[in-house]
Amino acid sequence: MKFPSIFRTSQPMRFEIKPRYYDPVKEEIEQRTAQIKRELQAEGALPIEDEDEDNLRRNYGGSLRGAFSSGSQLKGRKTSSLHSAGLIRMVIFILLIGGLFGYIYYGPEVFYILLYAVMGIFGFTLLLKLRRKRN
Numbered sequence: 444m445k446f447p448s449i450f451r452t453s454q455p456m457r458f459e460i461k462p463r464y465y466d467p468v469k470e471e472i473e474q475r476t477a478q479i480k481r482e483l484q485a486e487g488a489l490p491i492e493d494e495d496e497d498n499l500r501r502n503y504g505g506s507l508r509g510a511f512s513s514g515s516q517l518k519g520r521k522t523s524s525l526h527s528a529g530l531i532r533m534v535i536f537i538l539l540i541g542g543l544f545g546y547i548y549y550g551p552e553v554f555y556i557l558l559y560a561v562m563g564i565f566g567f568t569l570l571l572k573l574r575r576k577r578n
Contacts, residue, residue, distance in 0.1 A: 483489045538557060545553030 480489065484491045538561070542553060542557055545557070
């Protein structure tokens with residue numbers, strides 16, 4: 444039993460989604476038939492209608508759907524282990540922990556040592572990248 448109250452309690456927001464029916468097979472068939480029709484009109488096998496003249500000039504190619512999943516340049520690209528976000532986080536974490544413990548045990552000179560070490564590693568990786576580009 445609910446007690447009467449002078450305050451209004453908030454209720455969760457409700458929404459209603461009306462799903463639309465989507466048939467990807469039917470859409471692909473319609474796109475392919477339209478493309479074949481445009482190609483036949485471009486070859487002269489079919490007469491060109493007035494509204495199709497503009498569409499014939501603007502042949503945009505395939506649709507965006509599926510363009511990224513079919514074989515592209517990105518699929519064959521191999522990522523280097525130096526570009527991995529997990530590796531970069533781990534290096535930053537090790538530098539922070541090393542700086543903290545080094546400061547506790549050795550004092551502020553550790554920061555200069557870490558700075559020189561990071562600059563050396565950065566210079567070495569830059570040198571390797573430049574050497575790979577020349578080859």
